[in-house]
Amino acid sequence: MPKIERFEINDRLSRIVVHNGTAYLSGLTADDKNTDTSNQTKQILKNADALLRSVGADRSKLLFAQIWLRDVKDFDAMNKAWIKWLDGAEPPARATVGANFALHEILVEIQLTAAI
Amino acid sequence: MPKIERFEINDRLSRIVVHNGTAYLSGLTADDKNTDTSNQTKQILKNADALLRSVGADRSKLLFAQIWLRDVKDFDAMNKAWIKWLDGAEPPARATVGANFALHEILVEIQLTAAI
Amino acid sequence: MPKIERFEINDRLSRIVVHNGTAYLSGLTADDKNTDTSNQTKQILKNADALLRSVGADRSKLLFAQIWLRDVKDFDAMNKAWIKWLDGAEPPARATVGANFALHEILVEIQLTAAI
Numbered sequence: 001m002p003k004i005e006r007f008e009i010n011d012r013l014s015r016i017v018v019h020n021g022t023a024y025l026s027g028l029t030a031d032d033k034n035t036d037t038s039n040q041t042k043q044i045l046k047n048a049d050a051l052l053r054s055v056g057a058d059r060s061k062l063l064f065a066q067i068w069l070r071d072v073k074d075f076d077a078m079n080k081a082w083i084k085w086l087d088g089a090e091p092p093a094r095a096t097v098g099a100n101f102a103l104h105e106i107l108v109e110i111q112l113t114a115a116i
Numbered sequence: 117m118p119k120i121e122r123f124e125i126n127d128r129l130s131r132i133v134v135h136n137g138t139a140y141l142s143g144l145t146a147d148d149k150n151t152d153t154s155n156q157t158k159q160i161l162k163n164a165d166a167l168l169r170s171v172g173a174d175r176s177k178l179l180f181a182q183i184w185l186r187d188v189k190d191f192d193a194m195n196k197a198w199i200k201w202l203d204g205a206e207p208p209a210r211a212t213v214g215a216n217f218a219l220h221e222i223l224v225e226i227q228l229t230a231a232i
Numbered sequence: 233m234p235k236i237e238r239f240e241i242n243d244r245l246s247r248i249v250v251h252n253g254t255a256y257l258s259g260l261t262a263d264d265k266n267t268d269t270s271n272q273t274k275q276i277l278k279n280a281d282a283l284l285r286s287v288g289a290d291r292s293k294l295l296f297a298q299i300w301l302r303d304v305k306d307f308d309a310m311n312k313a314w315i316k317w318l319d320g321a322e323p324p325a326r327a328t329v330g331a332n333f334a335l336h337e338i339l340v341e342i343q344l345t346a347a348i
Contacts, residue, residue, distance in 0.1 A: 021117055092129065098215055
């Protein structure tokens with residue numbers, strides 16, 4: 001079987017797992033959560049860039065994105081940051097729904113699956 | 117690496133992405149949302165048929181389905197439409213939870229992953 | 233194309249689907265739901281062990297875990313049971329959000345993807 005590679009491991013999750021040409025990222029939230037959905041989205045996607053790069057992928061290799069919003073009224077704000085980040089790259093399949101988060105100040109969480 | 121193919125692309129998502137024998141569909145919602153969960157589910161699955169067919173898959177090739185319901189009390193109504201749609205095909209693995217959606221009239225959203 | 237294998241099939245889902253070296257499990261909930269999040273998590277993960285074993289995988293082969301909690305305040309209780317279960321195995325990528333469930337007594341649901 002193809003080997004499993006894990007990166008940025010803590011006691012409960014690996015931030016990236018690579019297997020059989022596919023990279024599974026953990027759900028990402030913003031480092032600085034004292035800001036709005038637009039800015040949280042920008043932070044998440046900047047961090048995603050670094051994580052994807054660390055396994056030889058990038059935003060042009062995305063297969064699927066799952067996005068959770070605390071308040072679905074922030075859909076347009078998230079989307080604007082998302083589209084700007086894509087910068088013309090062909091986008092992944094995607095699903096966006098409202099959800100609650102473990103920390104009250106989290107407004108958006110994004111989980112990416114990419115090809116490597 | 118296996119190539120990535122994307123279909124029905126807009127500025128924020130591709131409705132289908134194919135990579136390494138797996139097709140990732142975006143979360144689908146009904147075209148006509150002025151109807152109940154049963155009818156929204158039927159519309160979604162009819163659209164899923166067309167999308168799956170466009171990449172050479174069909175409902176018998178499903179690997180995983182994620183289903184979100186605005187009101188979990190509609191679980192049985194969704195399920196009945198789902199089972200009828202399967203029409204005896206072996207079903208995918210599945211998870212169904214309640215969630216909020218960006219548009220108030222969305223009652224159900226379904227995201228499919230299939231083999232091609 | 234690689235064949236699709238399905239196990240523990242009912243009319244609406246298969247509890248495991250295997251394709252191309254990847255096993256997709258359905259979202260699992262506890263058998264005995266008259267107990268707290270910690271104990272529901274333990275039951276789910278014990279059942280996951282048996283399901284993974286049935287297709288030749290185990291908790292060391294996990295690629296991705298999605299966890300839904302009825303009450304995100306139970307994050308630490310779920311996490312403690314999760315970490316204990318891992319028993320030192322390298323963890324999968326993971327995302328955890330709050331959600332509603334079809335049955336009121338469900339407090340946690342876990343969906344796993346594994347390599348086989």
